[in-house]
Amino acid sequence: MSSILQEIEQAATMGPHALERLVAQTTFPRVEGRTVTFLYQGDGQEVTLQHWIHGLPPSLPFRRLRGSSVFVLQVDLPPGSRMEYKLGVMMYGRGALIRDPLNAQSARDPFGANSVVYGEGYRPPEWSTEDPDARPGSIEERTIDSVAFGEKRPIQVYLPARFRRTRRYPLLVVHDGRDYLGFADLQHVLDNLIHRLELPPLVAALIQSPDRMHEYAADDRHARFLVEDLVPQLEAEYPLVKHAGARGLCGASFGAVASLHCAWRNPGVFGRLLLQSGSFVFTEIGDHGRGPVFDPVVAFVNEFRRAPGKPSEQVFLSCGVYESLIYFNRSLVPTLQDTGMAVRLQEANDGHNWENWRDRLRDGLTWLFPGPLWMVYE
Amino acid sequence: MRQPKSAIRRAVVLGPQRHVPIVRTAVESLTSSRRAPIAFVSAGWEERESEDGEFRDHMQRSVLNLEIWGRVERIFAADPELLDAMRLRHDTLRRLQELYRLRLEGLVTAATALLQHGGDPSLVEPETEGAIAMLQALDREHVDRIAAVHVDFEQRFHPGERDSVVAHRRELEHQLASAAVLCIAGGHVGVLLHRLQLFDLLTLWGDRPVVAWSAGAMVLSRRVVLFHQAHSSAQGVVDTEVMENGLGILPGIVPLPHSKKRLDLRNRLSLRLLARRLQPDACILLDDGDRIDWNGAEWHPHRGSRRLNAAGEVLEESR
Known part of the structure; x- marks a missing residue:
């Protein structure tokens, strides 16, 4: 006792x-x-x-x-x-x-x-809290005219500190962006990692679906929204690097499914994927048992496992070992590696929650988008 | 890439200047004139180029900030064709660096494995030599490849002859005429190198004295070597890369600024590989207070200066 x-x-x-x-x-x-x-x-x-x-x-x-x-x-x-x-x-x-x-x-x-x-030894990461030395970026409200959805979609755009138009920036599209800001301290994370030169100054498009359980569930309309609506309109408005290696998709849970599905449907468009606790449920036999909302997800993941193609260049997955999804994420790694993509999986003693996703952002983002620390000698 | 038509007769290379500034002492050792201004390049700090208050306070003499970064920004605004061309070149250089890194990983892994291999030295050492020679050959090949990109860029766009550049170059020549010493600060080594190259600033400066630190020293050496052994896992197994040719006016050294922070100085294996790979140049560790002097023929390290030997040991100058 x-x-x-x-x-x-x-x-x-x-x-x-x-x-x-x-x-x-x-x-x-x-x-x-x-x-x-x-x-x-x-x-x-x-x-x-x-x-x-x-x-x-x-x-x-x-x-x-x-x-x-x-x-x-x-x-x-x-x-x-x-x-x-x-x-x-x-x-x-x-x-x-x-x-x-x-x-x-x-x-x-x-x-x-x-x-x-x-648990013993866990500390919330200091790089996710406000650092008075880090100049904050700004967040703009924008609207995307979506042909795919037949309506205007509000988004938020994160611009790094000292943003200037003569420079070009990588683009990170973040599913559930408002939630990442609110529950995973995304703005502090970006501000701090950019300030510390671990991440290059980048533009982040923070999207928020009005019906994520359907639109993020391997919905072709959402993939078209990203590739045919969002990216072209952002590239017309902001100075962005226009190649796959400088474009990333990020998402957690169903947001990770939407990211992988979009990249799979549009190979060569997004070269960097950050997939957190992806709901990559598949079946070898029988029913998945997770309810009808998972039907399109399972159909996609099953199809992806049969014919993955090469959706991207680099993929960072993270998942908590206290999630049932750890089995599916681990299982996906060899399939992703076989495509020739560079793949990393980071596991954590955590569950399916926003702070788990926050805590993995540094390793994921800095691997996918290495900052100029390598190039800066004070 | 244009190599400057310059043979610096006197130069001083320093460690970082933020916490232990000794640049004033270095400048005073190079010129007896108190009146002549100091020409200052801080283009590596990009949009913070003009934040030079601490430097001015420390120098206590007239400082001409040449505003190299700002000039290039103005040139880009006036000459979009050049901007597009430089962006294209930048993309090409970045892609080549990524491809080089792919090739490098395997060679670094092999050389590292051989360096720590405990077998019969008569068998292992020739293999190790061979592995390091392959690394050196790859570094040379990469540098040549990058140099060819620069030559192509020069031939297609003639940056030094464009009106937008010529006007600024004339202004710089005028500013430099009265200066006694050129000081080049650190910052982003790629930005600093490419913007100095655009104006061919070191040719304008001629053989007059230079003081440089951190990235400033790196761009003046023969090869720009990027390193960060203490980096987060982002860079993978590669912790040292050759970026491209430097301006080549400080021969025989590879400056390694912030060595205490950026190198794992307890990791003899990694330091051994670094030193042997970069031979015949000497790896010079540059931290706060460090200084070495060039007199046009040879280097004179100050007391406490450090370099790596081929065994990966840090040797300290005791004179």
Whole structure:
């Protein structure tokens, strides 16, 4: 038994004041080596830890200490891990999912926020936080006239600090761009990596689909939107390098599927792919079991595995080992390598979430677009 | 590429100047005149070229910033044909560098494996020599290939004869006439080299004294060698590349600025490969406070200056 669990149990036998003192003096969840101790104190009748780690039961029950309103749970968490979670508190037959009241750390996503616990050795990357020395780029609102979708599509365009028209810039198209800005600190990441010369000054087109679950699911209209609408209009408006090696697609989850699908449909257009936790589900036999929204994705990935062609030049994949998608991402690597593309897969002790994707941006972006650090000698 | 018609008689090569500036002392050792201004090139810093306040404060004498970067920007605005041609050349150079890197990876891997091979030296050493010779041959081939691109560019676009360039060159000649010493700062080594080449500035300068540091020193040497062993994984297995010919007025050395930051000085194997590959030139480590002097015939390192020997050891000048 870990020392903190002993302390909790001892305090519980000494009464509520002792327990309050312990809680006030201790940070929960408490990380000791690979063991994380969660504590909940309240009127619930049943408390569970709800998480998204593939391989563990999705709901882990807390143990109530006898004669108290204290619930505890210990979980094995490997070093360097991040785990997002919520507490399920059942009271009078009604359940509620809440953030851990004792944990101030949270991670946001488009659905709200989760509590997050860091395994031993994990630190949020300093290059993703605001650096006062890094001159910030700017973000412009633009509209793309889309023939593919038959409507105007708003996008945002990131321009690097000291942008000038006599220079030419690589282009990175980011699926779910607003979410990357909001939940993966993309602007700080770009500002900092450009400032540190690890990334060349680049223009990023931040696109946001109104119906990503369909348009990003290997939809030919979306591929046409990128290649026939977005890129030509951006190249007409901004000084961009016009070759595949200076054009990248980036996306997470279905955004990664959309990126690979577009490159596959249009080889030679995008030479750099950053695919994060791609939903590259395929079937060898039978049904994929993930619901109808995955039907076009699975059809595409199955077809891609049969005839991958050579969609791009360099591909950086990242995926959390706590995601069920790790199997599909690992499986995709040999297929991608066989095409002759340069391929890297980076795995992380993390799940299917925005901070995982943020944490992988530096290695992915700087490999795909090496900055002028190599060329600058102060 | 045009090589400058210049044989510098006196030059000083320094380590980085940001934290430990010694350029004033170096300049004073080259000229007795306090009145004559210093000509200053900071084109490697691109749009920050004109942010030269710290340099002026340190020098405490008249400084003429030649604004080489800004001049080229104005030329591009006035001469779009030249801009397009230089962009095209830039793309070609970049692609060639990528192709060179592909060839380099295998040779670096092989030479590294042989250098750490523990077998019978009579068997291994000739193989190692051969592997390093292949690396050197590739470096030479690459430099020749790049030089041919420059020659083609010169022949097709005659940059030095274009009205837009000639006018600026005339102005520069006038500015340089009164200057006592030319100081060339660091920054982006490719930008600095190509913009100096456009004006053939070192020919205008002639044989008068020069002080250069970091990228400034790199562009004056025979070959521009890019290196960053401490780089993030972005560059892959290759940590040293030859970019192209330098201006070639500082013979016999490969300046390695910021060596403490950019080289893994504990990695003897990697340093050994670096030193042997770049022979016969000497690898000079240039960090804060470092200085070596050229007198037109030979180099004179100052006390504490460091270089690599063929075994990958760092030798420090004790004189």
